[in-house]
Structures are given as C-alpha cells and as structure tokens.
Amino acid sequence: MGLIERVTAAHRDRRKPARKGWSEPDFWDLDRLRWPFLGSSSLASDREQIEHNFEGYVQGIYKANGPVFALMLVRLAIFSEARFQFRRLKNGRPGELFGTADLALLERPWANATTGDLLARMIQDVDLAGNAFVAKLNGRLRRLRPDWVTIVSASKSEPELFGAALDAEVIGYYYSPQAPGSTTDTLLLPSQVAHFAPIPDPEMNWRGMSWLTPVLREISSDLAATLHKRKFFENGATPQAIVSVDASVTPDMLKRFIAIMNEQHQGVENAYKTLYLGGGADVTIAGRDLAQLDFKATQGAGETRLAAAAGVPAAIVGFSEGLAGSSLNAGNYGQARRRFADGTLRPLWRNAAGSLASLVTVPPSSELWYDDRDISFLREDRKDAAEIFHTEASTVSQLVREGFTYESAKAATAAQDVGLLVHTGLVSVQLQPPGTTQTTPTGQPPAGGQTPPTTDPAKEQ
Structure with missing residues (x-):
C-alpha cells in the first residue's frame, strides 16, 4: 500500500464511530502511517493545518466590520483586473508578453467564470485565511476552501525532526470538507494544487498568514x-x-x-x-x-492602522484621515496610488502568477506573468512607462551617433552601466575615420558636391 492509500485509509478510519471502550484513532498516528508529517503548531508536530478561524474571520470581521470590508473590497476590485500572459526570458532578462491556448484554463477556470473571478477568490481567501488553494481536476480549476485543506509534508532522512528536517518536502494537500454529511476526502498531489500564500507564517515552512491577524x-x-x-x-x-x-x-x-x-x-x-x-x-x-467623545478621531486612527496592515493607503480606500489636508492633491494622491500599485498589487500579482504556473504548460524560456496594461487604475503608470521608454530610446540613439555600437549602447542603457559601452573607433556624426572617402551605398561619391579629399589635408602640407 502506497503513501496516498495509507493516508486515505487512516483518515477514513477516523470518521468511523469509536467502539465502546475505545478512543477514536488519531488520523496522524505515526504508528499507522510510519512517515512523519509537518505539524500545525510547530515544526516538531505532525501536520501543518490552516487554523480553524476562517468562519470567525468571515462572520465576525468581513461581514461585520465596515473598514475591513472596504479595504478588502479595494484590494479585490483592482487585483482581479489583471490578466495572465506568458513572458519570454532572454539571458535571464524579461522580454515580450505573448499568449497561447494553454492560458484558456486561467481565462475560463470554471463554468461561467473568468480570470477576474479566479483572482477575486484567491485574494479573498488570502485576506481571510492567509492561504488560497486552487486545484486542477478534470481539465477545470476548483477553489478549495482554505480551512478544509491540510498541507502534508514528509522527511525520509530524519523522521524525528518532522518538518524541521532539511529534506522535508510538501507531498500533498489533504482536502477534507467539514460540511454536514460529507464523507469524501481527497489527497491531491503538489502538481495538482496552486498554493498562493503571499505573507509567510514565520512559525511554518509553507503556511501563509492573514494580514488581519496582527490587527485583531x-x-x-x-x-x-x-x-x-x-x-x-x-x-x-x-x-x-x-x-x-x-x-x-x-x-x-x-x-x-x-x-x-x-x-x-x-x-x-x-x-x-x-x-x-x-x-x-x-x-x-x-x-x-x-462631539465631546470625538469618535471620529478615535476610530480614524484605528482605520489608518488597518489600512497600513492591508497595504492600502487611507486616501485610496477613502478613510477620513486619508481625506484630510493635502492628501487628495494631485501629487500626493498619485504617490499614494503608486505606493498601492508598486508596493501591494504588483508583488501580489507576481506571487499569484508563480503559484498558478504549476497548473499550466509554460513554454520553454518563458514564465507565467501578469498583464496590467489595460487596468485603468494604473493608467498613469502607463504614461510614466512611455516616458521612460522614450528617454531610454533617446539615450541609445545618442550613444550610437557618438560612435558606440548599437548592442553595447542598448545593454549599457538597460543596465545603467557605462562600463558596458564599446566604441567603434569612428568619429561622431559621419562615423568615418578622418581622411576617408565618403561614398554612397553604390560605391560612388555623393552627387551634387565635391569629392571629399582622400587624404588628410594636414599631411599634404
């Protein structure tokens, strides 16, 4: 009997009613499985399970607290606007974006759903549980409720160290629905599951942590x-x-x-x-x-701390402290928007793309990446990118006119390193050694003018 069969059998035994005088068998009994697993409370325990606080976060925070709902809504609304593309890699450097038919799985993850629905579910689960799990089953994606998932890992070389062993690896994700009457449990392989956990839990190797936890x-x-x-x-x-x-x-x-x-x-x-x-x-x-109690000041300070934990500037979400003074001036609001985009959204998109890459076929010399070019919230960033490109193109053109090779000018501009420049030895403007005859592509002197001297006038004197 293999590992998957042993895990499934042991968990099936746990669901059976205990006989009189007998205690219910422990699912993670090492005598049954004879293979150590990573624990939920420390690296020396036997499993790493998502904390059972998902329903409490949903009912007691998400559906009961206005500021938290507003923060999560802003994160969800913009995060779900991105699309996925493949990005070419040349010598380790990113190149153009392109698409293939393999992206259809992310564009239509399940019936009547789009990439936006997939991303909305992922960011919502991450905000509430710190983890989002997406499984690939029968050619479709399935969202796994995070508190019903157990991360299973094992070590062969040092079984007594459990997850603290150097060779400890994730060997599967156990999905156990806690719905009334449910008796179906499934052990999924790592290749079948995308695990999105952008904020790591310091006490665990693979589990993520919700940004709500520190601000409870x-x-x-x-x-x-x-x-x-x-x-x-x-x-x-x-x-x-x-x-x-x-x-x-x-x-x-x-x-x-x-x-x-x-x-x-x-x-x-x-x-x-x-x-x-x-x-x-x-x-x-x-x-x-x-007026004397001044609830606005009391709650406003707390809302700002919540916004900081969520990575959303107060001016973006519309909290009172973010709407005071010069916060809404064009420059200040633009900086707040850029902080949200560069410091929160793009790291989340990058992590999500890396997590979902295991579920699609990525072309050689490429990576799964996000495409944010059509997001109106980031339109100002597109303007800045165009200006940067224009500046870099002008720099390359100027360097070529000054006699540097095109390839070295391009590499030096991209790396911001003048040490990469290679000069052709040609004089700027005409790009010819002094005293040589200027000819046309046909090898004839230019028409309408005198033939340039073939020797250096200074030497003739």
Missing part, C-alpha cells in the same frame, strides 16, 4: 466603538443620566418609574423629548455628547 485588537476596538455609538442612539441620543429619587419611594414604585422612563425616553424615536419628573426625582448628567 484594532478591529475589536473599532467594533466596540461602533457599538458604543449605536448604544448612544438606542438610549435616547443623550449622554448617560443618573436619576435619583426620594428615599420615600418604595422598590415597586421605583420599578414602575423606571419602566415608564424607559418607555417614554429610551431609543432613537424618543430622542430630545422633554423630561418631566416628580416625586422628588432628580437627574444628573454623567456623560458627554458625540
């Missing part, structure tokens, strides 16, 4: 501040009030008084009503209004 306290504070504001309005949109009553008021009378007070003055619908008190009751204001 900021998210919790923002949720608390939002709840605080809601309670402010639910309780009459007025500051906290302390109501004292006369000592002669009995507990039953106080309960009836509180019930009437809440009925007539609690809630947004009862805000700003005139309060009438009797029987010796007295009201003391103990809180502050919204």
